[in-house]
Amino acid sequence: MKYTLKTIAVLAAITISSICGAAAEQVRVGFAAEPYPPFASPDASGNWEGWEVDFMKAMCSEAKLDCVISAIPYDGLIPALTASKIDIIIASVTITDKRKQTIDFSDYYYKTEAGLLTAKGSDLQVTPEGLAGKTIGVQSGSIHEAYATKHFVPAGAELKTYLTGDESFNDLASGRVDAVQADVIALDAYLKSDQGKDCCELRGKVQADASVLGNGIGVGLRKGDEDLKVKINAAIKAIRANGVYDKFSKKYFDFDVYGG
Known part of the structure; x- marks a missing residue:
């Protein structure tokens, strides 16, 4: 429902x-x-x-x-x-x-730690250079939006913000974004869902930055x-x-x- x-x-x-x-x-x-x-x-x-x-x-x-x-x-x-x-x-x-x-x-x-979710088989690298020119989905107002704004946007990535994680996952599964950044626990929960296990994979964890990730x-x-x-x-x-x-x-x- x-x-x-x-x-x-x-x-x-x-x-x-x-x-x-x-x-x-x-x-x-x-x-x-x-x-x-x-x-x-x-x-x-x-x-x-x-x-x-x-x-x-x-x-x-x-x-x-x-x-x-x-x-x-x-x-x-x-x-x-x-x-x-x-x-x-x-x-x-x-x-x-x-x-x-x-x-x-x-x-x-x-x-928890922060990670990056991509489509299965993606060759994206979880680095600013590896995400240049790519679109990353993040939850609006979250530490992940702040992190991506600080580390990925200056290198050429574009952000798309969402009210919910589910919305970002749906866009990733549909190919409307290249990656989603979120807590690895939330990403793991999605990967265990019917949609997640078929479409996506965890590419890796982002580099630690306590000043943003807390x-x-x-x-x-x-x-x-x-x-x-x-x-x-x-x-x-x-x-x-x-x-x-x-x-x-x-x-x-x-x-x-x-x-x-």
Whole structure:
């Protein structure tokens, strides 16, 4: 079943109160409205599922927070946070120095690398020179757009931006772009799909650049929300120590997604 952003927005404010006590502090959690498997997407019934959904439930339960999902387009998450429309962001938002000028972050809760997806049999090289004259698909507002703008565009590559990863994958499968840059976990999930396994392959990982690709994925918070940050950091540490994090992670990954 296909979901438009308008349809998904109707699914906002899904309360996870069953995992917390009645007196728990309510926290509005910004999720990206665009599906991003295996991290978060609505199922056929409109219920959110995925690794980050399980992470949120475990973290909120440990921190005794009553967490309510608000679905917001990815590039609107930080503006919604700073405008106090939501209280935190859990949407695979990378911790970068640029973003830290606007918002605060918890300790990281997973790390991943960036890779480049191409059509099967492609001879493209994952270098600025190898991508000169080629069109690269990236998600709008993502670290991958920032990375490609910094490293590939000056050498002659052209960027095409998308609201969702699925849109970029569809254009790659149809030959409308030459490559797609994204997190290798998201690329791996696509390669396991019926379309992905037939059309595409991982050409390689991009060269590391922490100034753009950041230092892991963190929970976004408003600057000054120190009490909430302390609770969230303590909860992340606790579910890592008590085995809850590893238990739900094994449903999705056969490696340590925490990284580092």
